[in-house]
Amino acid sequence: MSGTPPATAGTQGALVCEAVSHKYDKDDGELAALADVDLQVQPGEFVSIVGPSGCGKTTLLKIIAGLMTPSSGNVSFPGHAQDDPPRNGLVFQEHGVFPWMTVLDNVAFGLEMRQVPRVERQQRAAEFIERVGLQEFGSSYPHQLSVGMRQRVGIARAFVADVPILLMDEPFGSLDAQTKIVLQEELLRLWSHDRKLVVYVTHDIEEAVRLGDRVLVMSGRPGRIREDITVPFERPRQLGRGDPAVSELVWHIWDLLRDDVRSGLSLRD
Numbered sequence: 620m621s622g623t624p625p626a627t628a629g630t631q632g633a634l635v636c637e638a639v640s641h642k643y644d645k646d647d648g649e650l651a652a653l654a655d656v657d658l659q660v661q662p663g664e665f666v667s668i669v670g671p672s673g674c675g676k677t678t679l680l681k682i683i684a685g686l687m688t689p690s691s692g693n694v695s696f697p698g699h700a701q702d703d704p705p706r707n708g709l710v711f712q713e714h715g716v717f718p719w720m721t722v723l724d725n726v727a728f729g730l731e732m733r734q735v736p737r738v739e740r741q742q743r744a745a746e747f748i749e750r751v752g753l754q755e756f757g758s759s760y761p762h763q764l765s766v767g768m769r770q771r772v773g774i775a776r777a778f779v780a781d782v783p784i785l786l787m788d789e790p791f792g793s794l795d796a797q798t799k800i801v802l803q804e805e806l807l808r809l810w811s812h813d814r815k816l817v818v819y820v821t822h823d824i825e826e827a828v829r830l831g832d833r834v835l836v837m838s839g840r841p842g843r844i845r846e847d848i849t850v851p852f853e854r855p856r857q858l859g860r861g862d863p864a865v866s867e868l869v870w871h872i873w874d875l876l877r878d879d880v881r882s883g884l885s886l887r888d
């Protein structure tokens with residue numbers, strides 16, 4: 620289902636990956652991490668990626684972010700010159716915030732990089748801190764916050780920077796189930812006001828289905844995209860816990876991944 624359209628076919632503002640493969644150099648040879656990934660994400664679209672540990676999800680995200688060059692293949696952003704890709708925001712599971720900066724300075728950091736004047740930066744940062752419910756904590760340091768609060772700081776920073784693309788690598792991976800649900804709702808609320816192109820990597824299939832317009836299922840070593848599933852639920856979504864429609868899709872995706880996960884754990888039937 621993930622065809623290979625030519626880069627020129629992409630809509631302005633889209634993200635296009637064509638036959639992206641990556642091999643890491645290791646002391647004892649090469650490790651093929653990613654093979655032949657073809658992908659198009661439209662502006663404003665929210666795409667989730669799920670797949671077992673080690674299938675290359677983070678590798679793909681780093682390549683899209685321009686932090687790594689693929690061994691072969693191409694990432695392009697139609698409407699932008701190859702050497703001038705659109706700015707993107709990154710939210711990782713850990714190391715997302717600077718420990719030596721206050722919450723306010725952390726959120727304002729993305730604007731500082733773009734030379735927005737100080738007063739305006741602080742105003743805009745304060746507005747986004749309020750949107751993620753941390754108005755009491757602007758002058759706190761990250762170590763004074765819970766893990767969930769730190770992730771909210773990372774999300775506020777990504778949204779305040781006004782970038783068209785948001786790349787998220789298991790941002791809620793270490794949170795308890797209840798905090799995760801609240802932050803998922805918060806993320807969708809921010810996104811519905813400001814529809815960025817989002818690529819959201821997660822281990823949690825249910826989360827992928829609740830959040831995404833599409834779910835890309837990756838597996839194998841090197842990792843490939845096995846399925847590209849359109850999530851059929853209207854937005855805004857009112858999906859209750861244990862919703863049978865969600866469960867059905869989650870089980871379908873789990874069926875695709877089960878063997879890969881088992882073999883990764885060296886388990887046999």
Ligand SMILES: Nc1ncnc2c1ncn2[C@@H]1O[C@H](COP(=O)(O)OP(=O)(O)OP(=O)(O)O)[C@@H](O)[C@H]1O
Pocket residue numbers: 643644645650651652670671672673674675676677678679
């Ligand atoms: N810097 C590196 N050097 C060598 N090998 C690497 C490097 N980074 C990742 N790998 C290997 O590449 C493969 C894919 O790694 P990657 O981190 O992309 O997987 P992932 O799907 O994000 O896994 P997880 O779900 O555990 O985060 C793995 O086999 C990993 O060991």
Ligand SMILES: [Mg+2]
Pocket residue numbers: 676677678788
């Ligand atoms: Mg990873």
